[in-house]
Structure formats: structure tokens, C-alpha cells
Amino acid sequence: xxxxxxxxxxxxxxxxxxxxxxxxxxxxxxxxxxxxxxxxxxxxxxxxxxxxxxxxxxxxxxxxxxxxxxxxxxxxxxxxxxxxxxxxxxxxxxxxxxxxxxxxxxxxxxxxxx
Amino acid sequence: xxxxxxxxxxxxxxxxxxxxxxxxxxxxxxxxxxxxxxxxxxxxxxxxxxxxxxxxxxxxxxxxxxxxxxxxxxxxxxxxxxxxxxxxxxxxxxxxxxxxxxxxxxxxxxxxxxx
Numbered sequence: 245x246x247x248x249x250x251x252x253x254x255x256x257x258x259x260x261x262x263x264x265x266x267x268x269x270x271x272x273x274x275x276x277x278x279x280x281x282x283x284x285x286x287x288x289x290x291x292x293x294x295x296x297x298x299x300x301x302x303x304x305x306x307x308x309x310x311x312x313x314x315x316x317x318x319x320x321x322x323x324x325x326x327x328x329x330x331x332x333x334x335x336x337x338x339x340x341x342x343x344x345x346x347x348x349x350x351x352x353x354x355x356x357x358x
Numbered sequence: 359x360x361x362x363x364x365x366x367x368x369x370x371x372x373x374x375x376x377x378x379x380x381x382x383x384x385x386x387x388x389x390x391x392x393x394x395x396x397x398x399x400x401x402x403x404x405x406x407x408x409x410x411x412x413x414x415x416x417x418x419x420x421x422x423x424x425x426x427x428x429x430x431x432x433x434x435x436x437x438x439x440x441x442x443x444x445x446x447x448x449x450x451x452x453x454x455x456x457x458x459x460x461x462x463x464x465x466x467x468x469x470x471x472x473x
């Protein structure tokens with residue numbers, strides 16, 4: 245079975261500082277990996293996804309994530325935090341060609357300090 | 359991509375009543391799902407809405423409590439039946455366009471409060 249672990253339910257960074265949100269997954273077969281963002285009182289928006297190919301994936305709003313198979317990780321980074329990045333971030337995993345279900349992590353709330 | 363809308367966006371309901379939430383997609387999607395997001399929590403999959411047949415429910419969710427319809431490839435409904443305060447949550451639908459490598463597009467959610 246697949247699972248996702250997000251380290252840290254809350255992360256605070258200063259505006260302009262590096263953002264690092266950690267995600268580790270468990271999957272017995274090559275996974276698809278996703279990061280979603282949820283702004284207050286809104287639905288989920290896809291930030292980026294890894295399917296195959298290049299392990300460094302670039303997404304919207306300056307975010308990127310690197311798939312590291314040896315570490316079973318898919319950490320999300322952004323070089324310089326902006327106040328508008330304050331939101332809830334969810335890492336998710338699904339299995340290729342297997343009923344398309346996505347398993348979500350518990351989420352990390354990102355706080356940006358002025 | 360797909361744009362998904364939900365109705366209603368929020369509602370306050372009395373215990374023991376039922377609410378039907380509608381999910382409309384602007385294009386045909388192969389898969390549709392319904393999730394629950396309880397306050398401060400992550401998303402929990404309720405069921406996969408199958409077009410033209412009964413939904414596939416996850417462990418802990420049953421059809422009598424959460425009946426789902428999906429009459430075509432762009433529309434689905436979720437009913438929350440015989441509601442209790444524990445059903446207070448955000449309910450989200452999602453869809454996967456056929457060629458989007460499992461990428462799910464989400465609706466804005468329906469915020470339900472049960473008194």
C-alpha cells in the first residue's frame with residue numbers, strides 16, 4: 245500500500261528565506277508524486293508533479309521538488325519565500341495504472357514571517 | 359485541464375436532515391472522486407464515482423450514508439444523509455482528465471456545518 249509522510253505540521257520561514265517542506269513516500273511500485281497547495285477557504289491547486297523522466301520538477305510560483313528514489317523523498321523547495329506563499333501544502337502519491345486513487349499526506353501549514 | 363465547480367459552496371444544516379452536493383466539470387473526465395476534509399485535517403477519500411454504475415466506497419464509508427450518483431462524464435452528486443455534527447466538514451470533488459497522468463483537478467469544496 246502507498247503512504248505519505250510529511251514532516252512538520254507547521255513550518256515558519258521569514259520572507260525571502262528558503263522554503264523546504266519535507267515529504268517521504270512509501271510505494272512498492274514506481275509512484276506518481278504530487279504537491280498540492282490549498283489557500284484559505286479554497287480548493288486544492290496542483291503545484292507540480294513527478295511522473296517519469298527528470299527527477300527535478302519545476303512547478304508554479306517558483307516551487308520545485310526533487311524525486312530521490314534512494315531516499316524515497318519528494319521535498320518541496322522555493323529559494324525565496326513570499327508572503328503570498330502562506331498556505332497549506334499537501335504531498336500526495338498515486339500508483340501508475342492502479343485505480344488512479346491519490347493518497348494525501350497530512351499537510352504542512354506554511355507561515356511566512358515578515 | 360479541467361475546471362470544476364460545486365454547489366452549494368457552503369451550508370448550515372440541522373441534525374437528521376440530508377444535503378446533496380453537486381459537482382460539475384467543464385469537460386469530460388474519466389475518473390471522479392469525492393473527498394472529505396475535516397477541520398484542520400488532510401483529505402480522506404470517500405468514494406470513486408463510477409459513471410453509470412454504483413460508486414466504489416473506501417473503508418469506513420457506506421452507500422446508505424453517502425449515496426453518490428454519476429449520470430455522465432461531467433457531473434456527479436454526493437448526498438450526506440441523516441446528518442450529525444460529526445459530518446461537519448469540507449467536501450471536495452475531483453476529476454482526472456483522460457490523459458493527465460493521474461493528475462486530479464479539484465473543485466473549491468462545499469463547507470458543511472451541522473447543528
